[in-house]
Every structure is written in C-alpha cells, then in structure tokens.
Amino acid sequence: MITLRGLTKTYPGGRGIVDVSFEVGRGEVFGYLGPNGAGKSTTIRHLMGFLRADSGAAMINGLDCWSSAPKVQALVGYLPGEIGFPEDMTGAELLSLLAGMRRLPAGSDRRDELCSRFALDPRGPIRKMSKGTKQKVALVAAFMHTPDVLILDEPTSGLDPLMQRRFLELVGEEKRRGATILMSSHAFAEVERVADRVGMLKDGRLVAVEDIARLRQLQRKVFTVATVTEEDARELEGAGFPVVARREREIELEVQGDYTALVRALARHELRSLDVRPMDLEQIFMHYYGDGEGQ
Amino acid sequence: MSALFSSTLRQALRGVANYALGMVFYLWLFIWVYPSFAGSTTLNTLLQNLPPGLLRVLGYSLGGTSLSGFLAGEFYSLVYLLILAIYVLVTGTRLMAHLVDNGSMAYLLATPVSRRRIAAAQALVLLCGVVIIAGATTAGGLLGAHWFAAHEHLPAWSFVKLNLVGMLVFMVVASYAFLFSALAADERSAMGLSAVLTLAFYGLHVLGDLSTRLAWVAHLSLFNVFNAQSLLAGRGHVLVDAVALAGAALVLLGGAVSGFERRQLSL
Structure with missing residues (x-):
C-alpha cells in the first residue's frame, strides 16, 4: 500500500534522507522510529506530496505521491507532527472546513464519535486550546473520513496517558478495519503495542526493519x-x-x-x-x- | 475549493468590512470638510504661491476649487492608496505565506483538493476584498457627495471610472503581493518584497510629478495609470488601461498558482 523506493532528498544544509526503501502492506501497522532530526518528517512530507524527491519514489496504492498528490490524499488521513493551526478559527470550524474540502456529508457521526472518544469539545477558538487539545483536533481531522491509509507523525505527543491509551485502541480498531498505518515516533515503547513491524532511521538512513513478532520471539x-x-x-x-x-x-x-x-x-x-x-x-x-x- | 473559498471569505469579510468602513469614513470626512476648505481665501492664496511641481504632487493641477479636484488631490493621491495598499499587502501575505510559515497549510494540502485550486480559492478571496472595498468607496463617495455637498458637482460617471481604475490597479498590487506570498521563503520576506515594490512604485510616481525633467520616471510606476486628476476630468484611456491592468493581474496570479503548484514545502 505504501512504497518507498530509494527515496533520497538532500536539504541545502546537507541534512536529509538517503536511499530509504520499505513497503507497508495493506492492513499493516508500521512503526517509523528514529531520534529527532533523523529524517522521519522528511520521509512523511514526501508521502504527503509536500516535497519532491531528488531521486527515488514515494508511492501510495501505486500512485506517485508528488505527481498524483490529490488522488493520494483522497485515500490518506494525515496527522502532522508540528501542530500549526489557522489561529482565528474554532476547532469545529476547522473540522467542518476540512470535511467540506473532503466532501464529507455535513455533521458526520464519525466526527462526533471521535470527539466524544477523546473527550474533545471542538467549539472553542483554536488559539486558546492547550497543546493536548489541539492534538485531539488534529487526530479527529486525520481519522474522521475513515481513510484507507493513515500517516501519523508523532501522534501521541501532547496526549496524557489515558488519551494515549484511547489513541492506541483507535489505531488497533483501524488496523482491524483494514487500514494501513504508518506512525512515526522517537520512542519504541509508543509503537511496540500496535506495530507489526518497525523501521529505524538514523542520520537519514534506514538502518533496520524488523518484525515485532520476531522481536517477541527473541524476547x-x-x-x-x-x-x-x-x-x-x-x-x-x-x-x-x-x-x-x-x-x-x-x-x-x-x-x-x-x-x-x-x-x-x-x-x-x-x-x-x-x-x-x-x-x-x-x-x-x-x-x-x-x-x-x-x- | 468552494468549501475553502467560502470559509476563507467568511473569515476575511470582517477585515474587509473594516477597511471598507474606514475608507468610506475618510471619504465622507473629506467631502464634509470641503466647503469650509473651498471658502478659505488664505489657503487659496497660499496654494497659488506654491511651485507648480509641488502642486502636482499634492494633486492640485485641476485647481483646488472643485470637489473633484479636492478629492483627487487630498483623498485619492494618498489616503485611498494607503488604505488599499495596507489591505492587499497584509491580506495577501496572510492568505498564503502565513499559512505556510505556521504550518497550517499542511491541513489544507492533506485534503484531495489540489494545490492549484487551493491557491486559486485564496487569490479569489483577496480579489473579492478589493472589489468590495472599491465598490463601497464608489457608492460611499456618490452618496456622501449627495448628502454632505449637495450643491457641489461630482461627475458621477467619471467618479465611477476613477474607482474602477483604482480597483484594477490594486488588483495588480494584490496579484504581485499574492505571487510573493505564494512563492517567498517565509512570511516576512513575502511582506518585505511586496512592500518594497509598492513603495518603489509610489516613489517613482511622486518623483515623476515633482519635476518636469524627471517626468519620464513616472511611466515606470504602476500608479501612473491611476491619475485621479485626469480621470475625474474625464481624460485618459480607461478601457485600454483596464484591459492592460486586468491582463497583468491575471498573468501574475497565473504565475503565483503554477509556482505554488511546483513549490517544495517543508510543512
């Protein structure tokens, strides 16, 4: 479902990612690990069609993420790592805007269900929300259209332990539904409960990809x-x-x-x-x- | 696109309404003080003693004795330019560069709406604001002249044409501001480039008026098209200018949209 083939991108400062290749199969949860600055977000920006690779390709469902970005985005739910919101909107207005841009029917039950699951009242202005509350708005935005593919950049940052657990339950449900999920994290413990496989990125290079089941055997x-x-x-x-x-x-x-x-x-x-x-x-x-x- | 357009427009409307109200308020203030200004012999004597070049800069070539000349000189040569320039520069920068800078553009781009349509929707919001402000100024001016200076003659058709050209000039300013906003590395440089270019145009315009030897530099200025004196006097090639301005705006916006489509974004 998600395919990276020799993905390479060098930023003017010299950082970036080099020859990153891996695949995430349909219905699989892939934990994308690495310290801050290793290149996790850069990889994700390619999958979202924000950046064009110097060489190699990023594909979702066989579609090139740069040249077919709108088609890819119809399949994808995305949770950005850096939470920058339009400040002069309420959470509800933002969710309605994004639902409108996705042509979802007005007032979807799924959105309300997600809000109550995360104990989120989205009616307040976003600029007055705490980091955790903003993160919940972002989570609802990523999941509300029941996408086939979920790309989650540091999804649990800012959430308290109870909400982290609810989030992991949600990921588990989405996985059982058949969604393909890539979630990045700098902490192994965050992904080990839900991931089928983990990949480790270091200094822009993918240094390891391993089955969690195999690691458990070795455990x-x-x-x-x-x-x-x-x-x-x-x-x-x-x-x-x-x-x-x-x-x-x-x-x-x-x-x-x-x-x-x-x-x-x-x-x-x-x-x-x-x-x-x-x-x-x-x-x-x-x-x-x-x-x-x-x- | 329609969801984004209506949402952004709704948000922008409050600001647009403020600019439009401010503009009409100032215009009415100028119309209202005109009779006392026209009656002042001291001021007229003073104006007659000033060098002709300076009078041209101040916009008095038509003579300070008609409401048209007064508005052309006092309102359309500075206040009008200032208010519209601030609106297009601030809003143009907010609509693209600000969203890229603070990262919220990621949410819009993560939807199946293409970059081209997103940029086009934002540009349309900016232009709608210019139309609303220019429209309010036109209507406000005609009504204000009727209410506050009923015995003065304000040539209605020329006044409409003046405002039409003004609107199109600021559509061009809005378009290059939008171009910088869509393509500049960050919000600050987008705003800086738009402001520097606008000030340069204004500076050239003033310089060309100041001295007959430098009259040619005014032709380098966008604001040269917007000669309030001659437009109100019914002179100038309004149709040709309007087509040229609309064409320039379209080219600039086309550049902004296609540039944004190709741009690499670290969101």
Whole structure:
C-alpha cells in the first residue's frame, strides 16, 4: 500500500534522507522510529506530496505521491507532527472546513464519535486550546473520513496517558478495519503495542526493519532471584543462565524458553523472593542493531 | 475549493468590512470638510504661491476649487492608496505565506483538493476584498457627495471610472503581493518584497510629478495609470488601461498558482 523506493532528498544544509526503501502492506501497522532530526518528517512530507524527491519514489496504492498528490490524499488521513493551526478559527470550524474540502456529508457521526472518544469539545477558538487539545483536533481531522491509509507523525505527543491509551485502541480498531498505518515516533515503547513491524532511521538512513513478532520471539525474560545465603546466589551464578546483574544475595538471570531447567536449578536453593519481567523489545532491537550499523 | 473559498471569505469579510468602513469614513470626512476648505481665501492664496511641481504632487493641477479636484488631490493621491495598499499587502501575505510559515497549510494540502485550486480559492478571496472595498468607496463617495455637498458637482460617471481604475490597479498590487506570498521563503520576506515594490512604485510616481525633467520616471510606476486628476476630468484611456491592468493581474496570479503548484514545502 505504501512504497518507498530509494527515496533520497538532500536539504541545502546537507541534512536529509538517503536511499530509504520499505513497503507497508495493506492492513499493516508500521512503526517509523528514529531520534529527532533523523529524517522521519522528511520521509512523511514526501508521502504527503509536500516535497519532491531528488531521486527515488514515494508511492501510495501505486500512485506517485508528488505527481498524483490529490488522488493520494483522497485515500490518506494525515496527522502532522508540528501542530500549526489557522489561529482565528474554532476547532469545529476547522473540522467542518476540512470535511467540506473532503466532501464529507455535513455533521458526520464519525466526527462526533471521535470527539466524544477523546473527550474533545471542538467549539472553542483554536488559539486558546492547550497543546493536548489541539492534538485531539488534529487526530479527529486525520481519522474522521475513515481513510484507507493513515500517516501519523508523532501522534501521541501532547496526549496524557489515558488519551494515549484511547489513541492506541483507535489505531488497533483501524488496523482491524483494514487500514494501513504508518506512525512515526522517537520512542519504541509508543509503537511496540500496535506495530507489526518497525523501521529505524538514523542520520537519514534506514538502518533496520524488523518484525515485532520476531522481536517477541527473541524476547527473553529476566528473573530476579533473592537467595537466603550469598553462597546460594554464587551457585546460581554458575547454573548456566546468562547473568544480567548480581548483587550480594540477589541475582538477575536471563531466560529464553528453558523454564524447566530454571525451576530445577532454583529448587536446590532457599529463596527469599522471585520476580520476573520481560526484556524491553527496544533493548533487543538496539542489541541487534548495535550502533545502528545493521548486521 | 468552494468549501475553502467560502470559509476563507467568511473569515476575511470582517477585515474587509473594516477597511471598507474606514475608507468610506475618510471619504465622507473629506467631502464634509470641503466647503469650509473651498471658502478659505488664505489657503487659496497660499496654494497659488506654491511651485507648480509641488502642486502636482499634492494633486492640485485641476485647481483646488472643485470637489473633484479636492478629492483627487487630498483623498485619492494618498489616503485611498494607503488604505488599499495596507489591505492587499497584509491580506495577501496572510492568505498564503502565513499559512505556510505556521504550518497550517499542511491541513489544507492533506485534503484531495489540489494545490492549484487551493491557491486559486485564496487569490479569489483577496480579489473579492478589493472589489468590495472599491465598490463601497464608489457608492460611499456618490452618496456622501449627495448628502454632505449637495450643491457641489461630482461627475458621477467619471467618479465611477476613477474607482474602477483604482480597483484594477490594486488588483495588480494584490496579484504581485499574492505571487510573493505564494512563492517567498517565509512570511516576512513575502511582506518585505511586496512592500518594497509598492513603495518603489509610489516613489517613482511622486518623483515623476515633482519635476518636469524627471517626468519620464513616472511611466515606470504602476500608479501612473491611476491619475485621479485626469480621470475625474474625464481624460485618459480607461478601457485600454483596464484591459492592460486586468491582463497583468491575471498573468501574475497565473504565475503565483503554477509556482505554488511546483513549490517544495517543508510543512
């Protein structure tokens, strides 16, 4: 549905993106990760037809995003990263304007439903709205026409944790509906719950693309074991599991799959407590791609 | 496009109404003070002693003794130019460069409406404002002359033609302001370019009037077409000028729209 092929753009200052290629299939959620300034927004500007590539192509549903921009935009819901609004309108006026430009029937139920879902009253003037409220207006504008493709640039910035959760639920629903979603973020944790795949951009280059399912397979668990004696802890250290950390009578072990062996090893000792947590997917991701040079 | 046009027009109308009201208010003020001005012998003696070049700049070649001459000299040579220039420069810059600068253009461009139609809708709003202000000035002037200076003669048809040419001149100013607004890197440079060009035109116009040796430089000025004295006296090639001005406006707007279509935008 979304195709980038060798997309390259150099800004006069020397920054930009170099040879970025990936595809996002129909109904797939793609997390587009990278630190600020890595080129995420530049990539998205190409998909929205705001910029023309120096070389390579950005396509949505087989249409070139620059030369067929209006046709592409009919399919797309877009959430800009930088929230610049026309200040002298109310939120409701802006939504009506955008609905009119999309030729949506007046007073659509979907818009009202989204507003109530995000607890948004759009009637106030936009210039008096808080950053979070503006972000909600932008979210409604992006989702209100039930688009086939959603391009979301840093969608959760400015939202409180409750609204972030509602947003992720909405993304999940849209995905089940069959929407193709590209969402950028500088934080792995934001996208890992909903994304099928993640791509990592660094200094304008795509350094990794990975399935979240595969990362989950690689995901180990870290057991924190507190023993009664220091000797028990020492013995567990030699039990054959990778040791994450060791403090006097406490030891952290990394386990993948072989839980029976762990239980057997633990049964030989007296324990004060036992804790378990999954390793961060981000840690696994970064571990695999080291400094971002790829494998 | 119609949704964008009507929404932007609705927003712009309050500003346009203010400019139109201000214009009519000033015009009425000038018409209202005219009788006391015409009756002042001191002022007339003073004017007779001024050098002819300076009088031309002030717009008194028709003589300060008729309402037409007074309005041409006092109102249409400065206040009228100033109010319309401020309207087109401020609004022209707001309608494009401001939206690109603050990023809100992204919302409009993210809809299936093409850039060409978006730019055309915004340009149309700007021109509608010029038409409304010029129309209000024409109607206000005719009514004001009737109400406040009934015994003075204001040649109605020439007054309409004067305002028609004025409107078309400012459609050209609006068009280059819009061109800069659609293509300049940011709002400030768009406004700067429009303002500098407009001031240059005005400066050339004044300079050409000031001295007969420099009369030729006035031909470089857009405002040269808008000679209120001779238009009110019924002179000048109104039709030719009108066609030329409308053509220039169309060319400039066409350039603005097609330039904006090709422009790279970091929104």
